[in-house]
Amino acid sequence: MSGLPSNEVVFFKNSEAIAAEIPDGAFLGLPPDYSMPAMAVVHALIRRDAKHLKLLGVPVLGLSADLLIGAGCVAEVESSAVSLGEAGLAPRFTEAVEKNLLKIKDATCPAIHSGLQATEKGVPFMPLRGVLGSDLLKFRNEWRVIDNPLRRNDPILIVAAIQPDVALFHARWADEAGNVWIGRRKELATIAHAARRCFVTCEEIRPGDMLEDELLAPGVLSSVYVSGVAQARRGAWPLSVAGVYGIDDAHLTLYAKAAKTGEGFRRYLEEYVWNRTPEKNSSPAASRA
Amino acid sequence: MEPYAREELLACCIARLIGDARHVAIGAASPIPATGVFLSNFLHQKPLRISLLHKRSGNPFTEGSRELFDLAGQGRIDLFFLGGAQIDGEANINLVQAEGKRFPGSFGSAFMYFAAGRTILFREEHSKRVLVPRVEFISAPGWSPPGVERRGGPQALLTGKALFLWQKDQRRFRLESVHPGNTLDDIVKSTGFGFDHQAAANTTAAPSAGELVLLRSLVAKEISANYPEFAARVWL
Incomplete structure (x- = not known):
């Protein structure tokens, strides 16, 4: 980078x-x-x-x-x-x-921490428990619900990496x-x-x-x-x-x-x-x- | 009976709800919940761990503010507190916007309501404006459908007029007691959602002499260090 x-x-x-x-x-x-x-x-x-x-x-x-x-x-x-x-x-x-x-x-607080942690690690997203059913999700395209690939039928949120300019x-x-x-x-x-x-x-x-x-x-x-x-x-x-x-x-x-x-x-x-x-x-x- | 402040009664209600929790965390701007938790600690002299997110001196978090959420995510927080600009009969909470008014925001609620072992909802104002049939915005849902991983959820809803307990299976509140000075009729009229109740409501027990002594000495000292304005208002 x-x-x-x-x-x-x-x-x-x-x-x-x-x-x-x-x-x-x-x-x-x-x-x-x-x-x-x-x-x-x-x-x-x-x-x-x-x-x-x-x-x-x-x-x-x-x-x-x-x-x-x-x-x-x-x-x-x-x-x-x-x-x-x-x-x-x-x-x-x-x-x-x-x-x-x-x-x-x-x-919501841990979504911001997790988004920054994704950037710290150079990965595109981080998973986060909770949040499902919150209206916050309706307004955030960069937050997605996926099926846990390691354990099926387990919906889980992923939040995109956040990179501030400053x-x-x-x-x-x-x-x-x-x-x-x-x-x-x-x-x-x-x-x-x-x-x-x-x-x-x-x-x-x-x-x-x-x-x-x-x-x-x-x-x-x-x-x-x-x-x-x-x-x-x-x-x-x-x-x-x-x-x-x-x-x-x-x-x-x-x-x-x-x-x-x-x-x-x-x-x-x-x-x-x-x-x-x-x-x-x-x-x-x-x-x- | 000795006179007491409304805040002291509410703190006593909270202290009685702590139960077997071993680790209680308290988030932003929650002086009454913090007062209740410290009271419980001094009353029972059991080793209750109390983590105040905004503790000004000796703050327990050394990994930054994400540590609270990491602790909760692992199941290390037994009890947490949340409020709401609006709260509905399914225990959904709204911290974002209501009736054209903007509120601060959802804070960690969308996560903590799931991750903490249980959550006490606390809102002093008890009115149809706050306790609504359906929140305008769900910051955090009161319950989740099967298949969604969720450790905890609501235990109770405490307001300035009454205490409700959450009935998980019915997804509905039950009126536990009405604070002195209010009637069941007052509660029905000022609550925007339906709830279960007995034909004659119990009255919330007033603070005991022993509780008041503790509140005004050891508890007041702890609280004034972190919520100086609140402590000055209630105890000075």
């Missing part, structure tokens, strides 16, 4: 430089709110007025998607859900779907060798393995090579999968980086309220996205970690 990253990681200056690498129309794989979305890059994508993005939720989406949708950057969403969790419905997503402004490909997430550390420490958030590895290119922001760039450290290495995404890295302190804010800072619940509540109307959402963007530079994005939000 050509066009996949090898091991030449590019170190970018900041989140804006990474946003510039993500072309309009890209099929963009994003983690859920609990698994370190690169919020600083999401803000930068809005500032650069990205268009026609297709978002893939691995396996669900939240604030990152709602911001991009509200800002008009998104044409299509493939996800098992889009919500703000305890803060409620994702208001810009909900309105866009209800007004038919957004194409939505509804999925994987995008935040992490605690990258190192000078271009490796990224994701810890237990292994869905980030799955997205990175399956995507054609992978861009990561991180809290800190460590000297040396984390693969030399036996304790860190099991949580490392090897640089072979990484296309580019930029440092972005508090780059997941208002979401969390485990062990560094907690989720800013008060801010999510504020957002959920503000974004209920288009006007409130525009005011939110004005205050928290347009008038913010990557440097200023180290918000004063309280950290619980």
